Structure formats: C-alpha cells, structure tokens
Amino acid sequence: TQLLEQSPQFLSIQEGENLTVYCNSSSVFSSLQWYRQEPGEGPVLLVTVVTGGEVKKLKRLTFQFGDARKDSSLHITAAQPGDTGLYLCAGAEGGGTSYGKLTFGQGTILTVHP
Amino acid sequence: ETGVTQSPTHLIKTRGQQVTLRCSSQSGHNTVSWYQQALGQGPQFIFQYYREEENGRGNFPPRFSGLQFPNYSSELNVNALELDDSALYLCASSRTAGYGYTFGSGTRLTVV
Numbered sequence: 001t002q003l004l005e006q007s008p009q010f011l012s013i014q015e016g017e018n019l020t021v022y023c024n025s026s027s028v029f030s031s032l033q034w035y036r037q038e039p040g041e042g043p044v045l046l047v048t049v050v051t052g053g054e055v056k057k058l059k060r061l062t063f064q065f066g067d068a069r070k071d072s073s074l075h076i077t078a079a080q081p082g083d084t085g086l087y088l089c090a091g092a093e094g095g096g097t098s099y100g101k102l103t104f105g106q107g108t109i110l111t112v113h114p
Numbered sequence: 115e116t117g118v119t120q121s122p123t124h125l126i127k128t129r130g131q132q133v134t135l136r137c138s139s140q141s142g143h144n145t146v147s148w149y150q151q152a153l154g155q156g157p158q159f160i161f162q163y164y165r166e167e168e169n170g171r172g173n174f175p176p177r178f179s180g181l182q183f184p185n186y187s188s189e190l191n192v193n194a195l196e197l198d199d200s201a202l203y204l205c206a207s208s209r210t211a212g213y214g215y216t217f218g219s220g221t222r223l224t225v226v
C-alpha cells in the first residue's frame with residue numbers, strides 16, 4: 001500500500017508570510033498532483049508535476065517534484081487570506097490494476113490571518 | 115465546458131439500507147473515479163471506471179459497487195449501510211487516468 005505523508009497538518013500564519021507544505025512517500029509515483037479544497041466543495045486541481053526535479057509556478061505558488069519522484073513541496077510566497085483552505089497532495093499510480101489511482105495525503109489546513 | 119455534477123448533495127439513510135449516488139463526468143472525460151472522504155481526512159480511493167469497465171479498486175468491501183454508462187456517467191452503490199459509511203463521497207473524471215482530475219462537489223452521506 002502506497003502512503004503519502006503530508007506536513008504540517010495545520011498551519012496558521014499572518015498575511016504576508018511565506019510557507020511550505022511537504023508531501024513525502026517511500027513509493028514512486030507517475031505524477032504528483034496538488035489540490036485545494038474549500039468547505040463543502042470537492043478538491044480543485046492546482047498543478048500536476050510529472051518529471052523528477054520539475055518545478056512549476058502558479059503566481060505566488062511554487063510546486064516541486066523530488067528527483068526520485070517520491071516527494072513534493074508547495075511553497076506559497078506572501079500568503080493572503082484568500083489562500084486559506086485545505087491543501088491536498090495526491091500521487092498517481094502508474095501501472096497495474098491500480099493505474100491512475102490517486103493516493104492522497106491527509107491534508108494541510110492553512111489559515112491566513114489578515 | 116461543464117464540470118462534474120453529483121446528486122444528491124446530501125442524503126440521510128438508516129443503517130442496513132442501500133444507497134445509489136450519481137455522477138455526470140465532465141465533457142470529453144472517459145475515466146471516472148470515486149473517493150470517500152471522512153471528516154478531516156484526505157479522500158480514499160474506492161474504484162475507477164474506464165469505458166464502462168472497472169479498472170482499479172481500493173480497499174473497500176464488495177458491498178461498494180459501481181457502474182459506468184456509455185455516456186461516461188457513473189453510479190456508486192453501497193449496500194447494507196454501516197455507521198462508518200458516513201462521509202463525503204466524491205466523483206472525479208479525467209481525460210487520461212492519473213493526469214489531473216476534475217472533482218464534483220460531492221454527496222454528503224449520513225448513516226444513522
């Protein structure tokens with residue numbers, strides 16, 4: 001069974017601060033996806049990283065996939081109250097009977113105070 | 115393009131009953147997956163369908179079953195409901211399995 005450990009579980013910061021969320025596994029994934037989920041809604045895809053060492057930027061968000069494709073990080077610069085939400089990392093399995101299955105981390109609840 | 119729509123949004127059932135949840139996938143997406151999300155947890159994979167065939171299953175008992183129709187919409191059926199089945203059930207569709215899914219808003223199931 002593949003597992004993804006996401007940390008920290010809770011993060012409470014002031015507007016303007018920087019933060020990093022980590023996602024680690026002992027397993028290799030074909031891709032690593034980051035989602036954001038609001039209360040009462042389904043997760044919304046932020047980014048998919050596929051190549052080991054890949055870095056993608058989405059405005060103030062920077063996503064990195066580890067060289068061995070086992071870990072990833074999400075860095076937010078100058079956080080804003082609108083960034084508040086549940087952030088989830090998810091690894092996609094690449095083959096066999098579980099092809100495409102997403103294994104999710106337990107999530108990071110981010111609160112940005114004005 | 116339309117997103118993923120799920121129905122109903124909320125449901126209350128009694129232990130032992132059966133329930134059917136429905137999902138319409140995003141236009142152009144032929145892969146549908148179902149996930150169970152308990153409060154405060156990440157979603158857990160139930161199963162995935164591709165072109166009407168189940169092609170992946172998570173660690174859920176056989177009383178969790180599903181269907182995918184020719185228009186790629188899908189159903190999740192749960193028999194003999196247990197209290198622990200209370201959760202948010204999410205449907206997700208993708209153009210290509212494993213490469214970024216569009217999730218619906220979910221069905222909140224409460225078993226009493």
